[in-house]
Amino acid sequence: MADVLILMTKAKTLGLLDGRQHASGFWAEEFVVPYERLVAEGHNVDIATVGGEAPTPDEGSLTPYVVGLTRPQGSPDHDEENVEHYKQVIGSLPALKAPTDVAGITRERLAGYAGVYISGGHGAMEDMPHSSDLARVVRWILELDLPLAVVCHGQSALLPLRDSSGRWPLEGYRMTAFSHDEEMVTDMAGQLPFVLQMELERLGARYEKAEAIWDSHVVEDRNLITGQNPYSSSALADAFAKRLATAQ
Numbered sequence: 731m732a733d734v735l736i737l738m739t740k741a742k743t744l745g746l747l748d749g750r751q752h753a754s755g756f757w758a759e760e761f762v763v764p765y766e767r768l769v770a771e772g773h774n775v776d777i778a779t780v781g782g783e784a785p786t787p788d789e790g791s792l793t794p795y796v797v798g799l800t801r802p803q804g805s806p807d808h809d810e811e812n813v814e815h816y817k818q819v820i821g822s823l824p825a826l827k828a829p830t831d832v833a834g835i836t837r838e839r840l841a842g843y844a845g846v847y848i849s850g851g852h853g854a855m856e857d858m859p860h861s862s863d864l865a866r867v868v869r870w871i872l873e874l875d876l877p878l879a880v881v882c883h884g885q886s887a888l889l890p891l892r893d894s895s896g897r898w899p900l901e902g903y904r905m906t907a908f909s910h911d912e913e914m915v916t917d918m919a920g921q922l923p924f925v926l927q928m929e930l931e932r933l934g935a936r937y938e939k940a941e942a943i944w945d946s947h948v949v950e951d952r953n954l955i956t957g958q959n960p961y962s963s964s965a966l967a968d969a970f971a972k973r974l975a976t977a978q
Contacts, residue, residue: 731772732844732974736765737832737864737887740783741853746921755786756851758816759797759960760881764847766819767967773844773974775825780861782831787820788851791960800960802944833863837870845974846871850882850908850960855923858887865890872899872953877977879970881957882908889929901934904951906958909939 738761743751768775779785790796794809801809820826840846848854848868858864868887871878880888885907893899910927913919931937939958940947947958948965955973957966 731774733842734768734773734775734974735835735840735843735846736761736775736777737846737848737867737884738777738779738785738829739849739851739853739857740779740781740785741856742786744852744856744918745923746918747923748921750921752852752918752921753789754851754853754856755788756791756849756853757882757960758787758791758820759800759812760791760850760884760963761787762816762819763963764849764879764881764967764970767964767971768847768974771971771974776830776843777823777825778830778832778835778867780832780857780864782829782834784827784829786853787816788853791851792817797960800944802942802946802961805961831863832861832867835867837874840867840870840876841874843876844977845877845879845970847970848878848880848884848887850880850884852883852918854883854886855926858884859889862890869899875953877953877955877970877973879955879957879966879973880907881963881966882959883926885926885930885956889933898933900954902936903954904936904938904949905930905954905956906938906947906949906962907956908959909943911939911943912959915943 744754946962
């Protein structure tokens with residue numbers, strides 16, 4: 731049994747280019763599926779956010795119709811059942827109501843974790859790229875060579891990282907994240923503060939994606955494991971669990 735840390739967005743809204751505040755938060759599937767896999771593997775799971783604020787689930791991720799739009803065409807429809815399960819898990823976890831403040835996580839404490847998972851949701855674009863406390867923790871994760879799994883928009887937390895020479899430490903890494911093609915079919919197309927795929931490519935990532943929109947796609951490069959979208963949550967959880975088992 732090992733300790734694992736989950737980093738989550740605290741943002742309830744995402745500021746758009748037209749000045750609107752779009753209701754947002756974390757994506758339920760991207761938290762619940764990996765969380766349950768980690769617990770099933772016997773791990774103790776801690777949750778942390780910027781400021782220690784309770785994270786808010788994106789209402790879209792708890793709406794069967796919307797969830798159905800975020801899986802590949804022709805995939806099994808268990809949306810209503812899944813959403814009810816997500817609601818039950820999210821509502822039952824005390825750690826989601828009082829998460830740890832990332833500012834209080836020391837390097838020594840971080841070294842005690844077997845690995846770290848960064849959950850996604852459009853809300854991650856609001857707070858994760860702008861928190862120096864979170865950037866410090868993620869930089870320590872890389873320095874400690876801990877397994878790091880990240881999904882969808884959680885990769886926003888990787889953008890502000892810089893090494894001692896001012897370069898992005900993940901330059902040249904193969905990775906995935908929510909794609910530009912997927913952003914273009916959301917109701918925020920053209921209004922996002924940045925496009926994650928393009929920012930990762932600009933910084934030097936070797937970006938990859940599934941052949942079909944919304945398909946599951948997971949990329950492993952060194953200790954970094956990335957998933958493209960909500961439907962990638964299960965495969966990402968599998969890959970992360972295997973990596974943790976190998977590391978022990």
